[in-house]
Amino acid sequence: MFQNKYAAATTQLQDLIRAHPQDAKDHATYALVLNYQTKQKPALDEALKAQQLAPNDGFVLTVLTRVEDWNNDLQSAARDGAAAIKASPSSALARAFYGEALADVCGFYVDYRTRTHRDPDAPRVPKTRNWPQLIAITTTDDIANHAGAQLLDGPRIDARAVETLSCTAQLLRLVLDEHGAIRSYQLLPSSVTDALFGAVAARDQGCRWPGCHKQPIHCDLHHVHHRAKGGKNSTCNCCLFCKYHHHRAAHDTTITLHMARDGTLTITYTDGTTETTIPPPRQPRLPQ
Ligand SMILES: [Zn+2]
Numbered sequence: 001m002f003q004n005k006y007a008a009a010t011t012q013l014q015d016l017i018r019a020h021p022q023d024a025k026d027h028a029t030y031a032l033v034l035n036y037q038t039k040q041k042p043a044l045d046e047a048l049k050a051q052q053l054a055p056n057d058g059f060v061l062t063v064l065t066r067v068e069d070w071n072n073d074l075q076s077a078a079r080d081g082a083a084a085i086k087a088s089p090s091s092a093l094a095r096a097f098y099g100e101a102l103a104d105v106c107g108f109y110v111d112y113r114t115r116t117h118r119d120p121d122a123p124r125v126p127k128t129r130n131w132p133q134l135i136a137i138t139t140t141d142d143i144a145n146h147a148g149a150q151l152l153d154g155p156r157i158d159a160r161a162v163e164t165l166s167c168t169a170q171l172l173r174l175v176l177d178e179h180g181a182i183r184s185y186q187l188l189p190s191s192v193t194d195a196l197f198g199a200v201a202a203r204d205q206g207c208r209w210p211g212c213h214k215q216p217i218h219c220d221l222h223h224v225h226h227r228a229k230g231g232k233n234s235t236c237n238c239c240l241f242c243k244y245h246h247h248r249a250a251h252d253t254t255i256t257l258h259m260a261r262d263g264t265l266t267i268t269y270t271d272g273t274t275e276t277t278i279p280p281p282r283q284p285r286l287p288q
């Protein structure tokens with residue numbers, strides 16, 4: 001996917017690095033391009049080379065944050081993201097990459113932590129993922145105004161966030177009248193099984209948003225035709241999006257998504273332009 005988009009930049013940057021091997025910014029830019037080509041390991045090598053040359057440069061640290069995040073080294077990404085902001089406090093890119101790294105740390109903890117007797121908060125990768133359970137309290141007025149809901153013991157979220165969370169969560173929707181009396185309640189059971197998530201993860205191999213390839217472990221399962229509107233829990237109706245693209249793009253009502261039976265995903269924007277992504281080819285590896 002998208003390999004041609006980066007081909008020209010790759011050649012130019014390789015030439016620049018040959019001419020100026022000590023230029024940290026060239027190495028960092030090349031690292032970012034490699035990252036978006038899903039060449040994660042070479043991207044990390046380049047980003048670390050850049051850091052050796054300019055350890056306190058804001059741009060270098062910003063790129064390193066992104067590359068470490070996508071290499072699944074969340075701890076380093078959070079550390080270097082903080083350093084990037086310290087070095088470049090006004091950089092929007094540094095703040096965006098640091099914010100995503102922090103969100104991945106939190107998401108990973110919530111999705112995969114398990115409790116043990118010895119260390120109740122020890123995060124470790126369990127055999128199965130924790131699919132969230134949420135209780136969303138809404139009122140008749142909120143529903144009339146499309147005003148979202150209040151999570152029990154949590155923040156107030158808008159209608160779009162309710163829909164996004166209910167792609168994967170078991171959701172209890174509690175409707176109260178103006179006096180606080182319960183008018184109705186409805187359990188929307190979690191439709192995502194580990195088997196369905198595993199099958200879609202095997203096909204998509206990461207976030208399906210154009211240009212983003214975040215690993216399945218940091219992705220949500222999205223229902224292209226939302227399950228609250230009758231969408232099926234099937235591989236033909238589900239795809240992976242990282243948390244950023246799931247929350248910020250996939251449920252944007254101005255954007256239309258369509259998925260074909262073979263997993264080809266077409267995104268149509270408000271101005272009528274479209275982008276298409278196909279599941280990446282499998283790259284079978286023989287045992288070493
Ligand atoms: Zn969704």
Ligand SMILES: [Zn+2]
Nearest residue numbers: 207212242245
């Ligand atoms: Zn993404």
